[in-house]
Amino acid sequence: MGNSRVTVRWVAEKAGVSPATVSRVSRGSTQVSPELRDRVLRVIEEHGYRPSHFGRALAEKRHGALGLVFPGLSGPYFSELIQGFESEALETGDQVFLLASHYRADTDAKVLDLAARVDGMAIHAGTVSEAAVEEVARQIRVVIMAGEAGPAQASVSTDNSTVGDLTRHLIVDHGYRRLAFVGHPEGSPDVTARWLAFLAAHREAGVEPPADPVRLGLAQSDGAIAARMLLDEGRPPEAVVCANDETALGLTLGALGRGLRVPEDIAITGFDDMPMAALVRPGLTTVRQPVRELATTTARLLHAPLTQKDGDTVLDTEPVLRGSCGCPDGATRPTARTGGDG
Amino acid sequence: MGNSRVTVRWVAEKAGVSPATVSRVSRGSTQVSPELRDRVLRVIEEHGYRPSHFGRALAEKRHGALGLVFPGLSGPYFSELIQGFESEALETGDQVFLLASHYRADTDAKVLDLAARVDGMAIHAGTVSEAAVEEVARQIRVVIMAGEAGPAQASVSTDNSTVGDLTRHLIVDHGYRRLAFVGHPEGSPDVTARWLAFLAAHREAGVEPPADPVRLGLAQSDGAIAARMLLDEGRPPEAVVCANDETALGLTLGALGRGLRVPEDIAITGFDDMPMAALVRPGLTTVRQPVRELATTTARLLHAPLTQKDGDTVLDTEPVLRGSCGCPDGATRPTARTGGDG
DNA sequence: TATGTTCCTGAAACCGGTTTCAAGAGACCG
DNA sequence: CGGTCTCTTGAAACCGGTTTCAGGAACATA
Numbered sequence: 009m010g011n012s013r014v015t016v017r018w019v020a021e022k023a024g025v026s027p028a029t030v031s032r033v034s035r036g037s038t039q040v041s042p043e044l045r046d047r048v049l050r051v052i053e054e055h056g057y058r059p060s061h062f063g064r065a066l067a068e069k070r071h072g073a074l075g076l077v078f079p080g081l082s083g084p085y086f087s088e089l090i091q092g093f094e095s096e097a098l099e100t101g102d103q104v105f106l107l108a109s110h111y112r113a114d115t116d117a118k119v120l121d122l123a124a125r126v127d128g129m130a131i132h133a134g135t136v137s138e139a140a141v142e143e144v145a146r147q148i149r150v151v152i153m154a155g156e157a158g159p160a161q162a163s164v165s166t167d168n169s170t171v172g173d174l175t176r177h178l179i180v181d182h183g184y185r186r187l188a189f190v191g192h193p194e195g196s197p198d199v200t201a202r203w204l205a206f207l208a209a210h211r212e213a214g215v216e217p218p219a220d221p222v223r224l225g226l227a228q229s230d231g232a233i234a235a236r237m238l239l240d241e242g243r244p245p246e247a248v249v250c251a252n253d254e255t256a257l258g259l260t261l262g263a264l265g266r267g268l269r270v271p272e273d274i275a276i277t278g279f280d281d282m283p284m285a286a287l288v289r290p291g292l293t294t295v296r297q298p299v300r301e302l303a304t305t306t307a308r309l310l311h312a313p314l315t316q317k318d319g320d321t322v323l324d325t326e327p328v329l330r331g332s333c334g335c336p337d338g339a340t341r342p343t344a345r346t347g348g349d350g
Numbered sequence: 351m352g353n354s355r356v357t358v359r360w361v362a363e364k365a366g367v368s369p370a371t372v373s374r375v376s377r378g379s380t381q382v383s384p385e386l387r388d389r390v391l392r393v394i395e396e397h398g399y400r401p402s403h404f405g406r407a408l409a410e411k412r413h414g415a416l417g418l419v420f421p422g423l424s425g426p427y428f429s430e431l432i433q434g435f436e437s438e439a440l441e442t443g444d445q446v447f448l449l450a451s452h453y454r455a456d457t458d459a460k461v462l463d464l465a466a467r468v469d470g471m472a473i474h475a476g477t478v479s480e481a482a483v484e485e486v487a488r489q490i491r492v493v494i495m496a497g498e499a500g501p502a503q504a505s506v507s508t509d510n511s512t513v514g515d516l517t518r519h520l521i522v523d524h525g526y527r528r529l530a531f532v533g534h535p536e537g538s539p540d541v542t543a544r545w546l547a548f549l550a551a552h553r554e555a556g557v558e559p560p561a562d563p564v565r566l567g568l569a570q571s572d573g574a575i576a577a578r579m580l581l582d583e584g585r586p587p588e589a590v591v592c593a594n595d596e597t598a599l600g601l602t603l604g605a606l607g608r609g610l611r612v613p614e615d616i617a618i619t620g621f622d623d624m625p626m627a628a629l630v631r632p633g634l635t636t637v638r639q640p641v642r643e644l645a646t647t648t649a650r651l652l653h654a655p656l657t658q659k660d661g662d663t664v665l666d667t668e669p670v671l672r673g674s675c676g677c678p679d680g681a682t683r684p685t686a687r688t689g690g691d692g
Numbered sequence: 693t694a695t696g697t698t699c700c701t702g703a704a705a706c707c708g709g710t711t712t713c714a715a716g717a718g719a720c721c722g
Numbered sequence: 723c724g725g726t727c728t729c730t731t732g733a734a735a736c737c738g739g740t741t742t743c744a745g746g747a748a749c750a751t752a
Contacts, residue, residue: 015737015738015739016738016739016740017738017739020702025701025702026701026702026703027702027703027738027739027740028701028702028703028704028740028741028742029700029701029702030739031739031740031741032701032740032741034739035740039699039700039701040700040701041699041700041701044700044701056488058466058489059738059739060408060466060737060738060739061466061467061739062404062407062408062411062737062738062739063408063707063737063738063739063740064738064739064740065404065707065739066402066404066405066408066706066707066708066709066737066738066739066740067706067707067738067739067740067741068707068739068740069404069707073467080429083425084569087422087450087452090450090452091450091452094450094452098456103460103463103464103467105447105448106447106448106449106450107448108429108432108433108436108448110429110432110433110436114440118445121445122445124400124402124403125403125415125445125467146398147400227426227625228599228626229426229624229625229626229629232626232629232630233629236629257570257603258626258629260603261599261602261603261606261626261630262629262630262631264603264606264607265606265630265631265632266631282571283569283571284570284571284574284600284603287571287574287575287578287600287604288574288603288604288607289604289607289608290607357707357708357709358708358709358710359708359709362732367731367732368731368732368733369708369709369710369732369733370710370711370731370732370733370734371730371731371732372709373709373710373711374710374731376709377710381729381730381731382730382731383729383730383731386730386731401708401709402707402708402709403709404707404708404709405707405708405709405710405737406708406709406710407709407737408707408708408709408710408736408737408738408739409708409709409710409711409736409737410709410710410737411737693752694751694752695750695751695752696749696750696751696752697748697749697750697751698747698748698749698750699746699747699748699749700745700746700747700748701744701745701746701747702743702744702745703742703743703744703745704741704742704743705740705741705742705743706739706740706741706742707738707739707740707741708737709736709737710735710736710737711734711735711736711737712733712734712735712736713732713733713734713735714731714732714733714734715730715731715732715733716729716730716731716732717728717729717730717731718727718728718729718730719726719727719728719729720725720726720727720728721724721725721726721727722723722724722725722726
């Protein structure tokens, strides 16, 4: 029934009206008399007429769709990101098209292709080349998530400096001196900022930081690999700051599986405050970031008028102290930047 | 530069040719003389002309895109699924549009909307209502992944009966008598089949199965919740068969965090053989399924001619024995269905 | 009755591509 | 030199909607 044979003109003829009237009925315009409306609706119903997306988009000069580009889908971070973005797009009746780069080389081409099918695009920082972003921004509105934007785009990100607070907490409040950092600073702007905050906190506290981070990805399996690298060698660190919760949990699993105790033998922290962080024992000390707000803000910016000056929005984050850093499993705030009270 | 102002006709006038010629050049037809081709290419290059997706799709009556619908993005299973699907679609020059349902109620509407923008759609079983699938199948070609298809669609799935082999292995080879199953059979056809295989193996071995499964989702956090439900009560099971690796790892984390040993205090198995399964200690006993092949087969079916009789494809799976069930951490095959050799 | 409003409707143009078809130019053949 | 064939090119139709614009009917007002 719902065949592609049925077009406006076909329905029009069948109902004995003009294509204009069919169009008006199908878009719900009030400018049609009740009798004609009924007649048209009956034909539409009976033959399962659905306006072609082709024709409508061409005539309206808009797709009614937004693009969302991000690196991969491991874990709840992107899941939350996507859900937030979609719920906001729902408000404006837009469809969302997802594009996961998987860090593949042909991502730029796909993004360009996608740009021809959507009205605006949100791009997670670090997934697409700068040149491709510029090119897309030339055609449609672009917002960068979790990173800085070029002059032509807006951006929304979260405050990564809280990793510095967490690091200070480990050094000052718990007295750890030999820390490690798991994450690949060159891999994404977020990790870069977290690594720099980690270093800055060491400098401030007068403690020698590790020469290099443990350069691994953000998946849980990377945390398991980190466990092998850090725990199977001579002298494990006292505390490990992970770039996100995923790796922190992978590392925890590796430590426990090796018979180590957390935090007595090794303290571990993450970033994101994903649901698992509160469910594991001991609870994972981490940083809570408003992922959903990041997504909804981005979606809203994509709908703002093009003329508006956007600038870069930075959302607040906060430390969440649980058992894995050595705190009792009820959270408190870490030592403030100006002075320490143990 | 790359303004939307530049259309075929505009470029044509600028280059002193007809729109037909511009179209021919832009699609790479050989039926154009070198001089004209050069002239047109120069104008295209200079003004950044990009054929409107609207117009092209309307004229060609195809979108050059496939839809992929699945419930969520937790973990590597869907990541692998998506990558496999995309790599196959790349072969045919198709764009892939992802739609994650997140088990939300408005998924049917989104799927219908998506159906108007793609040439074919792969739908992961259990994400969309039967009625919506039928409706979509009426408009475009549909393939069901990981579940059974209605009469109008094809399907590709993997063999879940291997969970029975694994269960038998736990009962016969390791002598466990009190087993639990973590997963929600009503949630997806895959879990249904795994739960039934779990029950069948009990019946076959003459061992009393648990009255009910532990009805939880497929995320790692569900495994952590299962740990709370199974381990904090009076009498924990000797072995737990989890519906997938994610939950198995969440459960493992919960068990280790409570000071239990795996497999001495509790044996645990999963399904998927994701990368983490081999990285944790002890290694996770699980079932390997060809997720990538599942995806590529699906994508290929979407391109097959519409007239072809499709039927349902079932891909093989195999058990992978590691330390978490009690085996030594080098894998062997479990007891065959006909007889046991301990 | 003449005039002015308001409301409804359809003809036609338009969105931006592709493709068919026929015409014109030039090459080849007898 | 006339006829046929091949190659290149542009005019025009087409894909399936939306929207402008003007005409006609019904109704109100003077």
